[in-house]
Amino acid sequence: MTPCFILPESVLAELARRDDPELRETALRTIAASASLRTQRTTFTQAVQQLGVGSAALAGLTPDSGERKSVYDVGHGTESDLSGELRRKEGGGPDPDGAVNEAYDGADRTHDFYREVFGRESVDGKEMELISSVHFGTDFDNAFWNGLQMVYGDGSGRVLAKGSLTKDIAVVAHEITHGVVQFTAGLRYRGQSGALNEHMADAFGSMCKQYVAHQAANEADWLIGAGVLGSALHGAALRSMKAPGTAYDLDNQPAHMKDYADTSEDNGGVHINSGIPNKAFYLAATGLGGFSWETAGKVWYHALSTKLGEDSDFKATADATVTSARELYGDKEAEIVSSAWTEVGVR
Ligand SMILES: [Zn+2]
Structure with missing residues (x-):
């Protein structure tokens, strides 16, 4: 590995x-x-x-x-x-x-x-x-x-x-x-499954930070690595789930499938294309409202631990989270999660 x-x-x-x-x-x-x-x-x-x-x-x-x-x-x-x-x-x-x-x-x-x-x-x-x-x-x-x-x-x-x-x-x-x-899912660290592995790490990493700070989804900064940039890099953090591609000067994350990076670098862009599901999670969490970990987080965790596998791609993950939202909450929540994935061009 x-x-x-x-x-x-x-x-x-x-x-x-x-x-x-x-x-x-x-x-x-x-x-x-x-x-x-x-x-x-x-x-x-x-x-x-x-x-x-x-x-x-x-x-x-x-x-x-x-x-x-x-x-x-x-x-x-x-x-x-x-x-x-x-x-x-x-x-x-x-x-x-x-x-x-x-x-x-x-x-x-x-x-x-x-x-x-x-x-x-x-x-x-x-x-x-x-x-x-x-x-x-x-x-x-x-x-x-x-x-x-x-x-x-x-x-x-x-x-x-x-x-x-x-x-x-x-x-x-x-x-x-x-x-x-x-x-859990064992998402293989390459291509879309690898980008989803990175995405899960960012999503739960950001949620943990919000949980510790007791911040609602719409109050959080959604940054990963705030304060870690050295003098050769310029910006706020390594990644922004709210605005992928804007965290620092070399941030090349897309926020939509139309900008999906087809690359052999970075295990097929695992830290790059994770911007797309990251943005979907941000949209779902803010759309559902309240604390990210209470609704969106539980939906994602349910999908990660019961529905996804090592070769799951973006589409399968979108479907799994929509199904999870319906199973755990209802049609209204499933629709909000579905819209989030539609907005980033996955569903
Ligand atoms: Zn990572």
Whole structure:
């Protein structure tokens, strides 16, 4: 499995092409570290998927019993050094390192969001331990879910702001949601199913942020990665679900099927075309009104956990959410969800 990164590699490649030797070196370092992750992770994740067992069991951890979170420090090591040195575990006090506590608190809020709103106990629904590692690599400009755990780089300051990735709850919840997707629909990380995987991570990431802030759908900023941009990037965030394509200067997300990107980059545009379902979710949530997680979120969660599969495309997801809205609520709600998908050209 390709690790699910928060920042698409196509952005790093674009920055590496600029006439700025220091920026090129910075971007290439993260690209190189990401490439080695890809080859090393395959075997383990394939084993998880083929055996159909929780990855915690494969990692030799104790059987599930209640909520468990832990944060490790990789000490600027790479893949072979994961998870790293244990710095904080369930029930333990704060660590002197702020990044450790941010990763811990973010995982805690995301865990509680899933339990309180959707009745889901951790990513696998069976209290699989939420493991996070901080200080991955050297100035590593990304965060990712590797099939087993969350991993956060420090950021170089040029591409991503130093120490920013653990500060945005939408980023933390985005990564954890990749775990939820892995244990539910298993949306394959390529093409439309991959864009839907990214979309789910953004939608539940944004909802978790709104839940923590107790914001109604029409009050929220709908941004993913607010405050994470480094000095070489300009804008408000990495993505905007409300206005895809406007979050920052290299944001190339479409908001409508007529602008769908047919590309081989980014696993077939998984971080690009996710703008289309992202906009549909925003429209559905604001159309339904109130808190996004109360109605739209439950509709999406129902579709994700009971109707979608690894090869589901945009059309199938539109149909699944409309059906879910009708099953959970009624014709009026189904019509609002249907209109949202029509507005982005999917249905
Ligand atoms: Zn992602």
